[in-house]
Amino acid sequence: MSLPDNDYVKLLADEPVPPPSANRRADALLKANIAFREKVQAKTQQVGFFKRLLGIGPHTSENKMKMRTLMGGSALALVGILSVSVGTDYLRQSTATTTGYAQFQSLSALSDGSASEAAATPRSSGGAQLSDMISNTGSRMPSIGESITSFFTGDEKESRARAEQSAAAPTPEYRSAVQQLDAQRADASRGQGASAIPTPMQNPVGAPQFQNLEILSADSSVQPRRAPAPGVPASPAELDYERMPQPQGTDSFANLPDSPLQDVAKEPISTFSADVDTASYSTVRRMLQGGQMPPPNAVRTEEMINYFNYNYPLPESRSQPFAPTVAVYDNPWNKGTQLVHIGIKAFDLPAEARPPVNLVLLVDVSGSMSGPDKLGLVKSSFGMLLDQLKPTDTVAIVTYAGNSGIALEPTKAAEREKIMRVLSTLGAGGSTGGEAGLREAYELARRNYNKEGVNRILLATDGDFNVGVSEPGGLAQYVASQRSSGIFLSVLGYGMGNYQDSTMQALAQNGNGTAAYIDGMSEARRVMSEQVSSTLFTVAKDVKFQVEFNPAQVQSYRLLGYETRALRTQDFNNDKVDAGEVGAGSEVTAIYEVVPAGSTPATGSSRYQNTEQPVLGENRIMSAENNEIGHLRIRYKLPDSDTSTLIERPIVNSDRTDLREASVDVRFATAVAGFSRLLRNSAGVTNFGYNDVLALADGARGEDRSGERIGFIDLVRTAQAISGMQPLPAEEGGVAFPPPPR
Amino acid sequence: MVDAVDPADDELLAKAQKGDAWAFGVWLERQYDFIYRIAYRLMRHQMDAEDLTQDICIKLADRIGSYTGQGSSRGWLARVVINAGHDKLRQKTRRKTSHIDDVAEPAAVEASDHKTYLNEVMRAMAKLPEKSQHALMLAAEGLTHAEMAEVLECTAGTVGWRISTARDELTQILTGVKHVAAR
Numbered sequence: 007m008s009l010p011d012n013d014y015v016k017l018l019a020d021e022p023v024p025p026p027s028a029n030r031r032a033d034a035l036l037k038a039n040i041a042f043r044e045k046v047q048a049k050t051q052q053v054g055f056f057k058r059l060l061g062i063g064p065h066t067s068e069n070k071m072k073m074r075t076l077m078g079g080s081a082l083a084l085v086g087i088l089s090v091s092v093g094t095d096y097l098r099q100s101t102a103t104t105t106g107y108a109q110f111q112s113l114s115a116l117s118d119g120s121a122s123e124a125a126a127t128p129r130s131s132g133g134a135q136l137s138d139m140i141s142n143t144g145s146r147m148p149s150i151g152e153s154i155t156s157f158f159t160g161d162e163k164e165s166r167a168r169a170e171q172s173a174a175a176p177t178p179e180y181r182s183a184v185q186q187l188d189a190q191r192a193d194a195s196r197g198q199g200a201s202a203i204p205t206p207m208q209n210p211v212g213a214p215q216f217q218n219l220e221i222l223s224a225d226s227s228v229q230p231r232r233a234p235a236p237g238v239p240a241s242p243a244e245l246d247y248e249r250m251p252q253p254q255g256t257d258s259f260a261n262l263p264d265s266p267l268q269d270v271a272k273e274p275i276s277t278f279s280a281d282v283d284t285a286s287y288s289t290v291r292r293m294l295q296g297g298q299m300p301p302p303n304a305v306r307t308e309e310m311i312n313y314f315n316y317n318y319p320l321p322e323s324r325s326q327p328f329a330p331t332v333a334v335y336d337n338p339w340n341k342g343t344q345l346v347h348i349g350i351k352a353f354d355l356p357a358e359a360r361p362p363v364n365l366v367l368l369v370d371v372s373g374s375m376s377g378p379d380k381l382g383l384v385k386s387s388f389g390m391l392l393d394q395l396k397p398t399d400t401v402a403i404v405t406y407a408g409n410s411g412i413a414l415e416p417t418k419a420a421e422r423e424k425i426m427r428v429l430s431t432l433g434a435g436g437s438t439g440g441e442a443g444l445r446e447a448y449e450l451a452r453r454n455y456n457k458e459g460v461n462r463i464l465l466a467t468d469g470d471f472n473v474g475v476s477e478p479g480g481l482a483q484y485v486a487s488q489r490s491s492g493i494f495l496s497v498l499g500y501g502m503g504n505y506q507d508s509t510m511q512a513l514a515q516n517g518n519g520t521a522a523y524i525d526g527m528s529e530a531r532r533v534m535s536e537q538v539s540s541t542l543f544t545v546a547k548d549v550k551f552q553v554e555f556n557p558a559q560v561q562s563y564r565l566l567g568y569e570t571r572a573l574r575t576q577d578f579n580n581d582k583v584d585a586g587e588v589g590a591g592s593e594v595t596a597i598y599e600v601v602p603a604g605s606t607p608a609t610g611s612s613r614y615q616n617t618e619q620p621v622l623g624e625n626r627i628m629s630a631e632n633n634e635i636g637h638l639r640i641r642y643k644l645p646d647s648d649t650s651t652l653i654e655r656p657i658v659n660s661d662r663t664d665l666r667e668a669s670v671d672v673r674f675a676t677a678v679a680g681f682s683r684l685l686r687n688s689a690g691v692t693n694f695g696y697n698d699v700l701a702l703a704d705g706a707r708g709e710d711r712s713g714e715r716i717g718f719i720d721l722v723r724t725a726q727a728i729s730g731m732q733p734l735p736a737e738e739g740g741v742a743f744p745p746p747p748r
Numbered sequence: 749m750v751d752a753v754d755p756a757d758d759e760l761l762a763k764a765q766k767g768d769a770w771a772f773g774v775w776l777e778r779q780y781d782f783i784y785r786i787a788y789r790l791m792r793h794q795m796d797a798e799d800l801t802q803d804i805c806i807k808l809a810d811r812i813g814s815y816t817g818q819g820s821s822r823g824w825l826a827r828v829v830i831n832a833g834h835d836k837l838r839q840k841t842r843r844k845t846s847h848i849d850d851v852a853e854p855a856a857v858e859a860s861d862h863k864t865y866l867n868e869v870m871r872a873m874a875k876l877p878e879k880s881q882h883a884l885m886l887a888a889e890g891l892t893h894a895e896m897a898e899v900l901e902c903t904a905g906t907v908g909w910r911i912s913t914a915r916d917e918l919t920q921i922l923t924g925v926k927h928v929a930a931r
Contacts, residue, residue: 014873026781026798031784034780034805035773038806039769041809045809045810
């Protein structure tokens with residue numbers, strides 16, 4: 007043997023390591039992601055449980071103070087009480103009685119809000135400063151991050167130590183440090199947060215920054231984003247757009263300015279198409295979590311609202327896919343006006359009643375799709391979908407990039423291994439030839455057409471079509487022409503950076519399908535697993551809404567959202583006009599802002615203000631006609647039918663309710679609508695801010711099994727922090743909206 | 749060699765610790781190869797390494813909070829892998845199928861000189877103290893001294909000494925000659 011070169015490190019480094027199998031890799035990642043999601047879900051529910059137990063209401067300043075007092079004086083005593091009262095039903099599930107203590111920890115962490123989150127998890131830039139600042143204050147508060155951390159580690163000692171730390175009341179220094187932290191956090195996220203996914207467009211030179219952040223947080227009484235001058239045209243969204251931080255990269259968004267206020271005397275009828283897409287919420291969430299305010303046009307109010315599950319009553323008979331739920335109540339963000347809430351819920355299909363599925367996955371494997379948040383996520387999300395299919399359902403895979411091709415001929419879902427193997431070998435590269443891919447997919451779906459079942463193409467892409475007919479219009483036309491063949495197209499959007507929202511919208515709307523934006527594993531799980539029936543199974547198509555307002559009761563109205571879904575009055579009864587599809591188990595909610603009759607005539611933005619509640623004159627209330635606020639009509643077609651059915655229902659005075667007494671679903675949807683109004687910088691939002699959204703949403707969490715509502719609350723806090731407009735959650739923070747009774 | 753440290757990784761990790769499932773997914777996907785490579789070096793068998801990597805991925809979903817944010821996250825992760833690997837190897841050894849046997853048996857296969865030598869080194873490595881083994885392995889994986897310090901539970905300054913000691917020990921076993929390092 008030759009004399010050994012003692013550079014063993016090099017020797018070892020050069021030793022070939024066989025690459026792991028793609029299947030095992032995908033499997034391991036999927037399992038871990040599911041495990042993580044379950045962990046977080048369990049965590050969320052437990053925190054919620056403890057909050058309810060203590061009767062902690064919304065995040066009002068009083069409640070925060072209450073919590074701090076509790077923590078300061080009687081943390082230990084409380085834990086004692088908790089263990090006793092909770093012991094029987096909660097701790098039984100826990101492995102150790104001390105878990106109660108850790109839970110109390112998370113609870114206390116909730117009370118100090120998002121501000122100190124940044125402290126616990128210093129970002130790579132400025133992280134050192136952040137931690138310094140915190141340690142200098144001398145009394146360190148635990149954060150959500152930490153308590154989740156201690157939950158994950160289950161480290162009892164650690165939790166106990168943190169509880170003791172938290173027992174110290176926050177000092178003014180602490181608070182001012184937190185204040186600085188908030189600003190720094192916004193700073194940091196401006197530079198860093200959005201780049202969590204490195205894209206080639208990372209930190210583009212021209213990305214506008216939060217220039218006036220400092221000014222805003224210095225004087226919180228100023229609310230510069232609102233207060234449009236009188237006479238401002240009804241499209242403030244467009245005007246404000248330029249002042250907003252722009253998204254990085256080249257995402258493009260399709261939306262229109264807010265619908266204008268319609269005068270009932272001139273335009274008594276409002277007609278629009280159903281929209282069960284949820285893409286906008288996921289997009290907005292991703293931007294906010296990346297530290298950016300979304301551009302107003304990325305916020306489609308109806309998709310924000312319809313993202314969430316609502317437990318509207320189901321129709322009594324299965325012959326009708328849904329029944330409308332209506333509520334009328336005072337508008338929390340615009341005194342003197344009211345909201346008309348219309349919701350429908352479609353019945354769900356139990357697994358055994360699901361029709362057979364002929365699915366073609368059309369996967370964009372162009373270069374822009376590389377990365378774990380795009381192609382990587384496509385693979386894992388289709389893996390989840392596969393688990394939801396019946397063994398006899400078929401799946402085919404078509405890819406497109408420079409060349410389109412069939413990666414997998416129609417294959418029974420029972421051959422999971424085979425399908426997964428093909429999926430895992432897909433790699434990104436080449437340019438996008440969307441049209442050829444689409445044609446191939448339709449062709450394959452047609453060849454394998456199942457008359458009895460669902461025939462659907464699921465297109466997974468970032469929408470960056472750059473070869474072939476790449477105009478959204480051209481592609482949309484092609485998709486529309488295929489609709490009559492009974493093959494539907496749904497679009498799953500992935501990735502951020504050059505995500506083409508407008509293309510997605512156009513394709514899905516024309517393809518009788520829905521558009522969802524998948525921003526991560528949890529969203530993939532939601533769309534592909536938990537709500538797979540609404541993703542795949544349409545229970546009603548061409549669903550149209552029409553509301554006719556009674557001029558005796560309503561002076562003017564504005565539909566919130568659905569700007570891209572407006573229909574002409576005559577389209578309602580025209581069965582040839584395409585409209586939105588409603589999937590099994592999904593809900594559609596629409597909210598109108600209405601100005602009651604008798605209000606001050608509209609002049610600029612002041613029209614909303616200082617208007618008294620309309621008092622119904624004796625002469626009006628006598629008339630049956632005047633008991634009606636309006637009349638709701640819904641038209642739909644069953645999936646295999648070409649003629650529509652009409653559901654109608656008057657909207658009457660007995661639908662009026664106090665918002666605080668309305669159902670949790672109505673209250674929650676209102677919170678989401680209000681949040682959208684804020685994000686869109688909409689006109690006519692007065693004395694209403696993120697705190698009000700939080701108060702409203704927190705009191706309307708309901709059962710929230712999927713944790714999506716608490717996720718919303720977290721998102722509102724993020725928006726609040728980013729916007730930098732809100733005063734810190736301290737004593738002086740005002741709360742405009744009274745917390746709903748619980 | 750592993751990829752250079754991506755500054756966004758720690759950010760993702762921090763988000764994941766706060767319960768952000770998306771961040772966890774992306775972070776883990778980025779770490780998969782890193783975990784697998786160390787796992788392979790420990791287990792010396794692809795399927796074993798894949799099994800171990802999967803166990804670690806799932807374990808991380810549960811225990812991601814065990815990273816305190818102090819020190820390098822890659823070092824922390826490497827330690828998680830090594831600890832998990834040792835548990836697994838201990839089980840295997842009980843069944844007398846240690847990876848050393850796998851390495852020691854390829855005589856039947858036509859092996860190149862280089863491969864013979866490599867096997868020899870591997871067998872010799874197995875006789876080193878654990879920390880020396882880890883030092884060589886992690887250095888081969890391209891970890892920085894700061895990252896290795898995290899795993900070896902010493903200061904970054906001591907890491908260099910550890911590696912050179914490990915080298916000397918290895919040379920001594922291979923040649924039977926006590927070699928004084930002259931790095």
